[in-house]
Amino acid sequence: MNLDYYEKHKGEVEWQDGEYTVTRTTAWSGPGCHDGCGVLYYTKDGKLEKVEGDPENPFNQGTLCMRCLEMAEFVNNPTRLGHPMKRAGERGENKWEQITWDEALDIIEEKVRAIWRDYGPESIVCHIGTGRNNCDQIPYMAHAAFGTPNFSMGYLAGDSCFCPRSASMASMNGDFMIADMSQQFALRYDEENTEWRCPEVIVNWGCNAVVSNSDNFYGHWIVDCMQRGSKMITVDPALTWLAARSEYWLRVRPGTDAALALAMINVIISEDLYDHDFVEKWCYGFEELAEAAAEWTPEKAAEVCWVKADDIVGAARMYAKANPAAIQWGLKLDQTTNATATADAVNSLWAITGNVDNPGGNIIIRNAFDENLSYGYGYQLLSPEMQGKKLGAEFPLLSRAGYSSSAHADSVLAAIETGEPYPIRMVWMTSTNPIANMGADAPRVYRALKSVDFVVVNDLFMTPTAVAFADLVLPAAMSPERNSQRCWWVPNRTMKKVTQYEECVSDDDLVTMVGKRLKPENFPWDDNVGWINHILQYECNDKIPYRTFDEACQQVWAYPEFNYYKHEKGLLRMDGQPGFNTPTGRIELWNSNFALWGYDPVPHFKEPSCSPVSSPKLAEKYPLVLTTGARSFEFFHSEHRQEGTTSRELHPDPLFEMSPAAAAERGLEEGQWCWIENQRGRCRQRLHLNPTLDDRVVRAEHGWWFPETEGAEPHLYGVFDSNINNLIPQCENDDTGFGAPYANQLCQVYACTPENSKEMPSIRVTEVDGYSYEGANRSGNGYEGYPENKPE
Amino acid sequence: MSIEYGLLVDYDYCTGCHTCEVACRKAHADWDGEGNFGIKILQDGPRELPDGKWEYNYLPMPTSLCDLCAERTAEGKPPSCVMHCPAHCLYFGTIDELSKLVAEKTHRALFTPYNE
Numbered sequence: 001m002n003l004d005y006y007e008k009h010k011g012e013v014e015w016q017d018g019e020y021t022v023t024r025t026t027a028w029s030g031p032g033c034h035d036g037c038g039v040l041y042y043t044k045d046g047k048l049e050k051v052e053g054d055p056e057n058p059f060n061q062g063t064l065c066m067r068c069l070e071m072a073e074f075v076n077n078p079t080r081l082g083h084p085m086k087r088a089g090e091r092g093e094n095k096w097e098q099i100t101w102d103e104a105l106d107i108i109e110e111k112v113r114a115i116w117r118d119y120g121p122e123s124i125v126c127h128i129g130t131g132r133n134n135c136d137q138i139p140y141m142a143h144a145a146f147g148t149p150n151f152s153m154g155y156l157a158g159d160s161c162f163c164p165r166s167a168s169m170a171s172m173n174g175d176f177m178i179a180d181m182s183q184q185f186a187l188r189y190d191e192e193n194t195e196w197r198c199p200e201v202i203v204n205w206g207c208n209a210v211v212s213n214s215d216n217f218y219g220h221w222i223v224d225c226m227q228r229g230s231k232m233i234t235v236d237p238a239l240t241w242l243a244a245r246s247e248y249w250l251r252v253r254p255g256t257d258a259a260l261a262l263a264m265i266n267v268i269i270s271e272d273l274y275d276h277d278f279v280e281k282w283c284y285g286f287e288e289l290a291e292a293a294a295e296w297t298p299e300k301a302a303e304v305c306w307v308k309a310d311d312i313v314g315a316a317r318m319y320a321k322a323n324p325a326a327i328q329w330g331l332k333l334d335q336t337t338n339a340t341a342t343a344d345a346v347n348s349l350w351a352i353t354g355n356v357d358n359p360g361g362n363i364i365i366r367n368a369f370d371e372n373l374s375y376g377y378g379y380q381l382l383s384p385e386m387q388g389k390k391l392g393a394e395f396p397l398l399s400r401a402g403y404s405s406s407a408h409a410d411s412v413l414a415a416i417e418t419g420e421p422y423p424i425r426m427v428w429m430t431s432t433n434p435i436a437n438m439g440a441d442a443p444r445v446y447r448a449l450k451s452v453d454f455v456v457v458n459d460l461f462m463t464p465t466a467v468a469f470a471d472l473v474l475p476a477a478m479s480p481e482r483n484s485q486r487c488w489w490v491p492n493r494t495m496k497k498v499t500q501y502e503e504c505v506s507d508d509d510l511v512t513m514v515g516k517r518l519k520p521e522n523f524p525w526d527d528n529v530g531w532i533n534h535i536l537q538y539e540c541n542d543k544i545p546y547r548t549f550d551e552a553c554q555q556v557w558a559y560p561e562f563n564y565y566k567h568e569k570g571l572l573r574m575d576g577q578p579g580f581n582t583p584t585g586r587i588e589l590w591n592s593n594f595a596l597w598g599y600d601p602v603p604h605f606k607e608p609s610c611s612p613v614s615s616p617k618l619a620e621k622y623p624l625v626l627t628t629g630a631r632s633f634e635f636f637h638s639e640h641r642q643e644g645t646t647s648r649e650l651h652p653d654p655l656f657e658m659s660p661a662a663a664a665e666r667g668l669e670e671g672q673w674c675w676i677e678n679q680r681g682r683c684r685q686r687l688h689l690n691p692t693l694d695d696r697v698v699r700a701e702h703g704w705w706f707p708e709t710e711g712a713e714p715h716l717y718g719v720f721d722s723n724i725n726n727l728i729p730q731c732e733n734d735d736t737g738f739g740a741p742y743a744n745q746l747c748q749v750y751a752c753t754p755e756n757s758k759e760m761p762s763i764r765v766t767e768v769d770g771y772s773y774e775g776a777n778r779s780g781n782g783y784e785g786y787p788e789n790k791p792e
Numbered sequence: 793m794s795i796e797y798g799l800l801v802d803y804d805y806c807t808g809c810h811t812c813e814v815a816c817r818k819a820h821a822d823w824d825g826e827g828n829f830g831i832k833i834l835q836d837g838p839r840e841l842p843d844g845k846w847e848y849n850y851l852p853m854p855t856s857l858c859d860l861c862a863e864r865t866a867e868g869k870p871p872s873c874v875m876h877c878p879a880h881c882l883y884f885g886t887i888d889e890l891s892k893l894v895a896e897k898t899h900r901a902l903f904t905p906y907n908e
Contacts, residue, residue, distance in 0.1 A: 001797075001886075005868035017867075050818050053876050063878040066814040210807045210878075220878035223805055227880065239838050241807050244848035633809050646814055649826050692838050692846065 006055045006062070013496075013554055020044050024054055024556055025496040027479045028486050030431050030460055031074045032067045033636050034131025035059070035213050036488065038557070039068060041480050041498045048075045048480050048499045057557065058186045059491065060218060066633055070646045074478065075501065077642055079707065080461050081475035082502025091450065092713035092766065094467045101503065101513070104472055109517045111454045112146060115425045121147035122389040123425040125412055127154040129432035130161055130637065131216075133484055133495070134507035136373040136535075138430050139406070143378035144522035145515035146428075149390035151375060152407040154432030154465075157440035157730050157740030159404060160334040162215055164738035167403035168343035171593035173364065174581025175572060176489075177350070179326035180363045181221035184490050184562040189224060195564055197360040198228040201322035203315075204242050205235040205346065206257060207330020212631045214330050216488040222328065231322075233315050235260065237627055238657070238699060239692030248315040251694060253306040254627040255336045255608035255744030261345035262605060263301030264316040266293040268352060273320035275354030282567060282580070283351055285590020285602070292602040304605070306694055320353050324360035332743050335629065337732060338606040339739025340397075344591060345603035351587045357565050364572065368492040368560045369544040371535070376405035381522060389422070391415055395737025396597045403593075410731040410740070413439075416448040430458040430507065431476055433465045435719055436705045437638035440740055441730035442723050443681065443771035458510065461642065464719035467711050468766075475504040482506035483528045483549060485535065491557040492544065508532065599736055608744035609732055612696070615746065615783045622678045622746035624662070625694075628724045629702045629742055643708035654722040656700040657690035658749060666749060673752040676700055678745060679782035681726035681771035683761055684752050698747055700724045713766045720761040726771050729781045795907045797860055799871070800890045801852055804899040805881035808833050808850035812873035812882065819861055819872035830858040831873050852882065854905035860884065862908070 009015055013024045020042040027039045038057020042050045051071045055062030074080070084104040089095030115123050126142040128134055130153065142151035153159065169176050182188045182196040191197060202222055209219035222242065226232065234243035235250045235257065243249040252260055268274050269290045279286050298309035305312075319325050327350055333342045355361030379387065392408025393399045399408075416424045427449065432438060439445035449455065449469045457463070457470035466473050477497075481504055484495040497506070505513070508528035515523035525531045532549040543560060546552040566572050572581045579585030583592050588601075595601040612619040632651055634640060640647040656676060658668075668674060672687045676698065685700055693699065704722040711717050720726060727747060733740055750756075764770035773782040816830040817823075832855055837848035852873070861871035865884075869875070874882040883893060887904070894900050 001865055003865065003868055003870045008868070050821075052872075055875065060878075062875055063880070064811060064815070064876050065878060066810045069811065069814040069818050069876065072818075210809065218878075220807070220809075220880075223807060223879045223881075227805060239846055239848065241848060241850075244838060244846045245804075249846075644826070646817065650810060650813075690838075691840065 010056055013556060017042065020049065023496060023498045024056070025553070026057070026493040026556065027068055027071070028133040028484070028493070028495055029131055029479070029636065030129070031071065031478055031636065031639050033213050034488065035216060035218050036486055036493045037064060037068060037218070039064070043498050046499055048072050058188050059183070059557070061188070063220065065213070066646065067636060067640060071480070073645045074460070074640070074642065075480060075499065079642060080501065081459065081473060082504060083475060084503065085473045087471050092468055092716070094712040096473065101505070104474060105513060105517055107472060108456065108514060111426060112518055116147070119423060119425055122150060122386065123423055124148040124428070125150040125152070125407070125424055125426070126428045127152060127432050127434070128430050129154060129438065130156070132431050133479065133482065133486055134430050135375065136377050137507040137511045139375045140378040141511040141514055144381050145511065145518045147382065147386065147519070149379070149382055149387050150407040150412060152409045152412055153438060154429055154434035155413055155439035155445045155730070156409050157742065158334070158339065158733040158738050159406065159409060160339060160738065160740045160742065161331055162334065163404055164334040164339035164734070165329065165343040167397060167736070167738055168340050168347055170403055171591055172344060172347050172582070172588050175364045175366065177347070177356070177362045178217065178365050178489065179328040180360050181225055183221065184363065184365065184559070186559045189228065195359050197324060198225050199230050199322070199324050199326040199360040201233060201319055201325040202230045203233045203235070203319060203325065203327040205327060205329045206332035207328070208236065208240040208242065208630060209328055209330070210242060211633055212330060217328060231318070233319060237693065237697050238630070238690060247318060248311055250307045250311055250315055253304070253694070254332070254625055254697065255338070255611065255741065256305045256605070257333055258338050258342040258345045258603060259296060259301045259304040259605040260307065260312065261342065261349060262293045262296035262603060263298050263312050264319070265289065265345065265348055265352065266296045267298060267313050267316035268320045268349070269293060271317065273317065274352040278354030278356065279352055282356070282586050284584040284586035284588045286352070288602050289348055289352070289589040292604060319349070324358050325353065325355050326361055331629070334739055335741065335743040336739055337609045337734050337741050339734050340736045341600065341603045341606065348589055348603060351589060356587065357567060359564055363564070364566055365489045367487050368490045368558065369540040371487040371492060371540045373535070373539060374405065378522070379405065392737060397594070397599065398737045401593060401597055408737050410733060413445065413448055414731055416452060424452060426454040427452050428456045428458070429465060431460065433459070433463045433638045435465050435468065436463065436723070437703045439730065440725060440728045440742060441772055442720060442725035443765045444730050446765060447769070461707065462711060464705050464717045468713065468716060474510065475502065477501070477504040477506040482508065483532065484508055485532050485549070485552060491559045493557050494549070494552040494555070496553050609741050610745050610781070610783050612746070618679060618783060619746055622748045623696070624658070624698045624747050624749065625696055626676070626678070626698050626700060626727065626745040626747040627743045628700050628728070630699055632701065635703060638703035638705060641705060641707055654685040654701050654704040655688045656685040656698060657688045657693060658698045659693045659695045660689045660691055662695045663687060663689055668749065668751055674749050675752055675756065676724065676727065676747050676749055678727045678747045680729065680773050681761065683721060683723050683726045684757070685722050698749060714763045716762050716766055718762050720765045723761065726761055732781060793907065795904045796886055797884065798887050798890050799854060799860065799874070799903045799905060800883040800885070800893055801901045801903065802881040802897070802899065803849055803851050803901060805879045806833070806850040806852055807879050808835060809878060811876050811878055812852045815872040815876040816858070819864060820857070823857065828857060830855055851901065854903050858905040860906045862906070
């Protein structure tokens with residue numbers, strides 16, 4: 001049998017397959033995630049019929065996850081938004097009047113000009129969801145069209161998705177570093193024709209990589225490496241599939257990863273397993289790091305982390321002795337009130353073992369062809385005075401030191417609530433659904449957004465966020481409906497439009513339309529293609545092999561040249577000298593940037609803000625440690641919940657997990673609907689028994705709403721009923737402003753009964769103004785002995 | 793009867809990601825819809841073993857709907873589950889070819905779901 005179909009079409013970007021037109025391109029969120037996989041779109045009569053992986057694309061090599069395979073179910077979903085609409089009833093009534101795009105733009109222009117006149121541009125805030133294709137366009141709209149410095153994620157507390165780790169990496173190394181799975185080479189795992197080597201050991205820390213595909217890392221690359229001989233170490237409170245195949249599974253207590261990392265550093269230094277040559281030549285502050293780690297004996301860490309001391313020693317030795325070894329880390333390291341120090345500690349591990357920019361270690365990566373737009377795109381168009389108004393100025397690492405190019409989401413929320421330092425009059429949200437997903441304290445975000453004068457929601461579907469707050473709802477194009485381009489590390493990728501749904505408009509076009517109304521001088525292009533051409537010509541270096549969108553579509557992706565050991569070759573610093581792009585030219589184990597702004601320059605452990613240790617009295621009532629946000633294959637955060645889709649068929653209900661012993665103690669059984677409750681609020685999910693969990697730990701899903709149910713308030717698609725973010729605080733960050741305790745709270749669990757289910761959480765929040773800590777102070781957190789809203 | 797082609801699963805590497813199930817469904821427009829799959833992932837574990845290690849395996853098992861993507865292979869395309877599997881743990885080929893792969897490594901299972 002000759003299976004050469006794809007080989008025969010190699011190099012073609014569009015061809016005919018019977019009644020289908022096949023287009024080779026890439027996909028980017030939304031719908032779905034931000035990995036940018038290569039796809040083949042099959043269209044017929046202008047309609048997307050099916051999606052296949054592109055075997056020629058080095059990134060995913062023809063494979064795909066189920067969400068791209070089922071994409072047509074969402075693209076052709078009859079419940080999606082197709083037309084601009086303005087609110088016809090009260091907010092929350094879910095009554096709308098269809099309007100034209102011109103009418104929508106008229107309303108936006110009038111509102112923005114009035115706010116400019118009466119309050120100033122800073123009173124406008126723009127939000128997006130995580131990793132979207134629009135992470136260039138919407139920030140540019142904020143800065144270049146509205147003139148506000150306030151762009152941020154949709155109430156993502158402590159910017160705790162990659163930003164804390166990126167701030168630590170940028171300050172320590174002067175660059176971002178990622179686990180080397182050969183993703184920077186078009187030839188991929190070809191060890192003969194690249195310098196790549198398969199890692200001897202891979203540490204998967206704080207993310208179930210094969211499920212989450214986080215930070216532009218296709219998780220199954222780890223499986224590819226395992227097939228080529230990599231051994232695994234996994235750090236996770238639950239036994240993931242990868243953990244089951246690991247030499248060491250460190251079942252860490254949620255939120256204590258820094259203590260674990262410090263103990264591993266201590267073992268590696270005290271047993272003389274560190275890379276003397278690399279440390280001497282390329283690290284700064286080794287003695288100070290060694291001193292900070294010295295108190296972290298494996299026994300002490302074992303007590304704090306609930307991990308066996310022998311396993312800490314064994315994992316540290318295995319990691320340090322491997323050559324090379326790579327650490328693939330994830331979001332859970334960001335989701336504590338000790339986020340930056342945790343990232344510092346893990347970054348120190350790869351530094352002292354010399355796994356820095358080496359084949360198969362942790363490599364220094366930059367965006368392909370220096371296309372560095374992202375959240376800061378257009379920020380330089382703002383005056384220094386306007387830049388100074390960016391919310392979150394009280395956190396110097398985020399603001400003055402420049403380690404965050406977005407406004408601080410918690411500070412935005414506080415400004416809406418208090419009117420300080422100035423009032424927020426308009427909120428624009430594109431493909432973000434904060435009361436279902438990102439907002440740490442969903443009821444608090446609900447109360448706050450209700451008070452904003454003018455709210456625009458631009459999304460794929462009608463969401464609880466749109467129903468509750470929007471004055472205008474604008475339909476967003478999905479990935480196969482956009483001409484666009486995107487870069488996250490490598491390669492640079494093109495997205496080609498193959499279909500159109502009703503009046504949906506791409507992010508590139510919508511922002512151009514809005515921008516031309518308000519500040520046409522900043523939008524010197526006609527449409528999406530014009531903007532992409534502008535970016536390819538002016539926002540990339542001269543090595544990019546295409547300068548127009550049409551040329552880019554012929555190539556679909558482009559990899560830049562990659563060099564290992566860039567610090568030795570003078571490829572990192574502006575002055576062209578060897579070394580890292582830091583003040584000392586070395587990797588700063590003693591972080592001089594942190595010291596400059598008054599933060600601890602070496603990694604440290606701080607007990608989670610709410611835990612059995614820090615809140616023992618509270619733990620008597622809520623004895624279980626709650627971690628949230630683990631992904632499942634079926635969903636990308638709050639997306640993919642539509643009824644009748646394959647995702648929902650395979651995963652119909654929200655699930656939480658506890659150990660069989662913990663469940664038996666409470667008389668609970670598999671599949672039972674239970675209340676998960678703490679001092680802040682409660683939600684209900686179905687119990688799945690997980691025998692790998694510590695009896696003291698509960699894991700709950702995030703992002704749940706029920707699009708098949710009533711959208712109007714008080715029900716609001718049941719968005720608060722199963723919402724674990726009824727139990728999580730907002731505005732409780734690390735002292736750097738980064739990080740938030742999504743993954744380390746306390747809770748209790750009990751069975752749902754008809755008696756205790758009379759008042760569902762959605763009713764409680766929308767009708768009775770309930771939840772968030774209802775003690776003395778509405779914005780308090782209910783922990784004893786804990787400084788209100790201000791971690792030390 | 794002489795069966796020519798089969799499907800081999802290396803269950804050391806199946807992560808349970810559902811790709812094969814959905815890829816299969818989308819390759820069969822005539823029965824694409826709720827409940828129908830030509831391959832289904834079975835799960836064993838996680839379960840603690842006497843030595844403290846954990847048993848946790850997935851096994852994609854072809855159902856009676858599996859036709860080894862006869863339409864696709866006729867067009868020169870590999871079966872959709874095999875092509876899309878992110879773990880690269882599925883193999884399509886003749887029984888002879890697959891038997892050799894079975895002999896190379898443990899934890900492989902050879903299925904013969906379909907014969908023309």
